[in-house]
Amino acid sequence: MNRLDAYDKIYEMNNKLYLAAVTDQLTGIYNREGFYRRIKDLIDEFSGGKRKPELGLMFIDLDNFKHYNDTYGHDVGDLVLKEMADIFSGLCEKQGFVCRYGGDEYIIVFFTADKERLKETAKQIYQKIDQADGFEKAISEKLKKQISIRKEQRISCSIGIVLAEDIHGEEEINQMIKRADDLLYSIKTTTKEPIVYRKIVLPEKVTYIIDTLTQHGFEAYAVGGCVRDTMLGRIPMDWDITTSAKPEQVKELFRHTIDTGIQHGTVTVMLDHEGFEVTTYRIDGEYEDARHPKEVQFTSDLLEDLKRRDFTINAMAYNDKDGLVDAFDGVGDLERGVIRCVGAAVERFTEDALRMLRAVRFGAQLGFSIEDETREAIVSLAPNIAKVSAERIQIEMVKLLTSGHPELLRTAYETGLTAVFLPEFDEMMKTPQNNPHHCYSVGEHTLHALMEIQADKVARITMLLHDVAKPMCRTTDEHGVDHFYGHPQEGSLVARKILRRLKFDNDTTDRVCRLILCHDDNPPLQERAVRRAIYRNGVDQYPLLFAVKRADMLAQSAYRREEKTEYLKEYEEIYEQIMAKRQCLSIKELAVTGTDLIADGMQPGKAIGETLKQLLDYVLEHPEDNTKEKLMEQVHNIASPHI
Numbered sequence: 320m321n322r323l324d325a326y327d328k329i330y331e332m333n334n335k336l337y338l339a340a341v342t343d344q345l346t347g348i349y350n351r352e353g354f355y356r357r358i359k360d361l362i363d364e365f366s367g368g369k370r371k372p373e374l375g376l377m378f379i380d381l382d383n384f385k386h387y388n389d390t391y392g393h394d395v396g397d398l399v400l401k402e403m404a405d406i407f408s409g410l411c412e413k414q415g416f417v418c419r420y421g422g423d424e425y426i427i428v429f430f431t432a433d434k435e436r437l438k439e440t441a442k443q444i445y446q447k448i449d450q451a452d453g454f455e456k457a458i459s460e461k462l463k464k465q466i467s468i469r470k471e472q473r474i475s476c477s478i479g480i481v482l483a484e485d486i487h488g489e490e491e492i493n494q495m496i497k498r499a500d501d502l503l504y505s506i507k508t509t510t511k512e513p514i515v516y517r518k519i520v521l522p523e524k525v526t527y528i529i530d531t532l533t534q535h536g537f538e539a540y541a542v543g544g545c546v547r548d549t550m551l552g553r554i555p556m557d558w559d560i561t562t563s564a565k566p567e568q569v570k571e572l573f574r575h576t577i578d579t580g581i582q583h584g585t586v587t588v589m590l591d592h593e594g595f596e597v598t599t600y601r602i603d604g605e606y607e608d609a610r611h612p613k614e615v616q617f618t619s620d621l622l623e624d625l626k627r628r629d630f631t632i633n634a635m636a637y638n639d640k641d642g643l644v645d646a647f648d649g650v651g652d653l654e655r656g657v658i659r660c661v662g663a664a665v666e667r668f669t670e671d672a673l674r675m676l677r678a679v680r681f682g683a684q685l686g687f688s689i690e691d692e693t694r695e696a697i698v699s700l701a702p703n704i705a706k707v708s709a710e711r712i713q714i715e716m717v718k719l720l721t722s723g724h725p726e727l728l729r730t731a732y733e734t735g736l737t738a739v740f741l742p743e744f745d746e747m748m749k750t751p752q753n754n755p756h757h758c759y760s761v762g763e764h765t766l767h768a769l770m771e772i773q774a775d776k777v778a779r780i781t782m783l784l785h786d787v788a789k790p791m792c793r794t795t796d797e798h799g800v801d802h803f804y805g806h807p808q809e810g811s812l813v814a815r816k817i818l819r820r821l822k823f824d825n826d827t828t829d830r831v832c833r834l835i836l837c838h839d840d841n842p843p844l845q846e847r848a849v850r851r852a853i854y855r856n857g858v859d860q861y862p863l864l865f866a867v868k869r870a871d872m873l874a875q876s877a878y879r880r881e882e883k884t885e886y887l888k889e890y891e892e893i894y895e896q897i898m899a900k901r902q903c904l905s906i907k908e909l910a911v912t913g914t915d916l917i918a919d920g921m922q923p924g925k926a927i928g929e930t931l932k933q934l935l936d937y938v939l940e941h942p943e944d945n946t947k948e949k950l951m952e953q954v955h956n957i958a959s960p961h962i
Contacts, residue, residue, distance in 0.1 A: 376492075679719060
């Protein structure tokens with residue numbers, strides 16, 4: 320081999336090594352390392368004036384990819400990853416480059432910040448994916464058998480788009496990636512004009528209902544929350560359909576229907592034990608009770624029906640033939656991250672006062688802000704929430720509290736809503752805590768505590784009300800330090816009154832009130848003391864009680880935080896040891912029963928219960944003695960006139 324050939328060989332090897340370092344071996348596009356190397360080259364071009372310093376970035380996450388992997392195996396999953404990469408690369412061409420960022424996540428970088436161009440590319444991506452029919456043909460060939468993939472289970476993708484001008488460094492690129500990622504996964508709107516695209520794939524049964532109606536000459540669309548949630552990448556809880564067909568016409572077309580709200584045009588179509596509400600286009604008449612219209616008028620105009628809905632993001636309709644009907648810029652409000660009424664906010668809230676609390680709730684669920692006119696209308700009409708039933712308020716409040724942003728209960732306070740349905744919270748917001756353990760008012764501490772506990776109904780309601788009695792229990796000593804003696808006990812009583820007022824069920828009420836009662840119970844870190852605490856508080860309160868105590872602590876000041884954390888950790892460890900040993904913590908776990916005592920000669924009556932209580936007290940001190948022999952021996956040693 321001559322020297323020139325050797326140089327060529329070395330060059331070829333180095334090139335292969337470089338390509339291996341920057342290329343995703345499965346798809347052939349850039350890997351993460353290659354992405355950042357390419358970005359570095361771009362930044363050099365920006366600084367050298369060779370390229371305009373602007374970029375558009377698509378962060379793409381595949382939908383239903385897990386279904387392919389789990390159903391057909393990882394080889395098919397790999398095939399899908401390659402096919403999707405080919406689609407992205409084919410549409411990108413010389414406009415930018417594609418990277419497999421990790422797993423089923425891709426990034427497309429465009430050498431432009433032209434919003435419309437990126438929107439058009441996003442549409443083309445969905446067209447290509449639609450044409451692929453879930454890659455059924457390619458998968459069938461690979462598996463050597465014919466497969467069929469349900470429409471709603473076919474591969475698709477979600478696309479977060481972020482635009483930036485005047486880019487000077489890699490950190491700005493990282494911020495763009497984070498913004499696009501946040502947009503997809505947390506639905507945050509922290510950048511100017513973020514865009515989210517989500518292909519609407521209707522379930523087969525919804526498609527069947529819509530197709531049946533349209534085949535008989537009627538219009539029909541999926542409408543409302545299901546459209547909104549699908550566009551945000553959420554799984555709809557249910558699918559509602561709106562149609563030009565009258566209720567009696569709907570009933571004629573489907574074998575099994577239920578007259579859910581036929582006076583308002585709603586019929587539930589049952590398909591395989593699953594219900595779908597189908598509602599006739601309607602115009603609502605005058606509202607007389609801040610909830611119900613006096614009458615409804617059926618219409619053949621979809622837009623008239625959409626006009627009556629509460630918020631723009633809930634006033635979108637979709638079918639496969641016409642695509643998305645968005646007469647009030649619901650998509651724009653999704654992109655901007657705002658809650659805005661359809662038409663005049665005052666009119667919408669006058670029609671149904673609950674919509675004011677729904678605005679706050681949607682803001683909390685989606686991480687959105689309330690548009691200024693909508694917010695002002697809430698402030699002016701807040702007293703009208705008093706006309707709404709406690710049951711309806713409760714439902715919205717629970718949805719707000721169990722959302723991703725329970726702290727936005729603050730918005731309900733600022734707009735005057737809680738002053739009507741939860742005035743106790745307003746008092747909490749106004750009550751300071753001049754104490755080294757705290758750095759917030761009672762109300763602000765509560766809002767922070769809500770963010771520190773899991774999104775469970777009982778857990779969140781407990782945190783909302785755990786300090787509800789502090790305003791009435793507050794005392795200030797000679798040093799100006801506030802104390803709140805007895806607030807757990809008093810708080811349990813106040814919470815019960817509130818929960819009954821809001822029509823909560825007995826089980827939720829009891830669990831919350833018991834947790835409030837014991838949330839400040841801090842036994843000595845000894846097994847016997849912890850056993851008694853578990854008995855005192857109820858074994859069923861754990862381990863949620865630990866979550867409550869932890870959330871309470873994390874919402875306090877940093878004062879003695881380390882000490883509190885260590886205490887809680889050790890408390891939980893002792894609890895787990897007790898549970899692992901299956902130690903007796905209740906009368907029903909005693910090795911002796913009332914029947915045993917009667918067989919031993921004790922007369923039926925109160926004495927039985929009293930003796931069992933004494934035995935439990937003994938066993939809490941001596942868990943190793945929970946045997947029938949030892950306990951019967953103890954019975955004979957109990958000084959009691961009943962034996």
